Amino acid sequence: MEPEHLPNIFKILPLALPKDTTKLCELCQGRASLECAQCRVTFYCDASHQFADWVGIHEKICPLLVPIRTWTLRGSTGEGRIEKNIKKRELIAIARSIAEAKVAEGKHEEALPGGQACLSLCVDVFGSSTIELVPAYLLLAEAYLGLGKLSPAAEMISQAEWVVSKSPDCDHELNHRLHRALGRLQTAKGNFDDASLSFANDIYHAAKAYGLESTVCRYGYFLIANVFAKKGKTLIARSMYKEVAQTWHSHLTKLMQPFLENPEASPLPTFDKAKQVEVDNMLQTILDFEQHQSIKEHPLIALLLHCLSMMWFMAGDCVKARGFGQSALQTSQMSPQQELSAAIQSLLELVDMWYSS
Incomplete structure (x- = not known):
């Protein structure tokens, strides 16, 4: 517009x-x-x-x-300064939340003003070289990386890295985000060995912060698998992609289970829009990779399609949920085990019932 x-x-x-x-x-x-x-x-x-x-x-x-x-005279008093800082902290949270959502949705240009507002407010409240600035630096780095602007992205990451280096007690969550940003930057530059090392550190810190089986940690697996795929190391990439797919299948199944067992008594699980975009891109990337293999692993393809069907069901898109579900069922039936067929059929019946009522 x-x-x-x-x-x-x-x-x-x-x-x-x-x-x-x-x-x-x-x-x-x-x-x-x-x-x-x-x-x-x-x-x-x-x-x-x-x-x-x-x-x-x-x-x-x-x-x-x-x-x-x-803020005028009252803002110069101790009480006034405290109240002003409280309002600024509220704005920091709002700006960060909005910018993060836009980055996740791929609206990187629109994310920049929120990221800049977040950084400016953080400097105002916390000072120019404190650990509280790191999330804002990394948020801006993500936006610049999404736009392909590697120089400003590198500058933001460098600022974050310098602050973290001066903060020995920096927690695992921030370290994971820093190494993930470094990995993304090195991948964009084509420095795949450096990217692999950064993503390995990302996975280590994400596992410490959220657990090895967490979806946050598994996204690190996805990113490092992308690097291995670019390097032509197909077997390693395929193995890691499979772990990512299995984790997300387990996660989505748990979200869906109460509703599947009693759809009339349980609310329809919801899926955050920003997370939906990220997960859709990840699952589609793995699916595309697997479908281009000379020898296809049909159980894995069925599992990925089932994941996409569940995700779009929770997102309220019955057309996509049904389409992915039908493809998942057909693919599952090509496998001798057909382990997922019953679960996929149940989901398709639920889609038809839910959206025809």
Whole structure:
């Protein structure tokens, strides 16, 4: 959507500032010539940056910025500063949540304003070199990597790495995220050996933080399997992909089980939109890899298709749930064991019953 085609609310936002203004653009820190007509405390160099900020984050936090940026005499007292910091921390959580969701959904350009707002607020509240800044650095790195902008991504990761190196008590969760970002960067650069090492460290810390069988840890397996696939090490990649698929099948089955046992008494399990995009991409990648093998492992293909059917059922898309389910059943019946056939058939019956009622 281009600025000239926006709803009326956008058309009234740009207001010219006095020529001698010292206000800076919210996104690029260049000289501002426009201000938000709603909050009047946020400024931009041009309409394109105003539009990008609105779509990325400003629409969600516009009124929340007013008390923070117009704090007067009361804000200079100890009590006032505490209250102001509390409001800033609330904004940090909002900005981070919105930007993370956009990254997960593949909306990397839209994630940048939220990531920048999160970083700026963190610096304001915690200081310029504290461990609290690391999530914001890594969030921005993910957004830049998604856009293929490797230089700013590397800069964000370098900043995060420096802070972590100065924090010996940094927890496993942050270390896992840092090594995952490093692995993604090295993969994008084609440095596959370095990427493998980073993803191995990612898996170690993710296992410590969440458990070896967690879906978080298994996503690290997926990323390192991608590297092995790029290096032509098909057997290793295939083995790791299989572990990822089995973990997700177990996870989705557990989510579905109460509903399968008693659909009238149990609520339909829901699937977070951002996580859905990530999992769909992962499962489709593994499925595509397996389907291109000269000797196909039909039980694994059936398991992946069953996963996709369950996921889309929880997402409320009966067409995709039925399509993947039917393909899963056909593939399962090609295997001598047919271990999944009964479970897939039950899901298909549930899909037909649920969406025809």
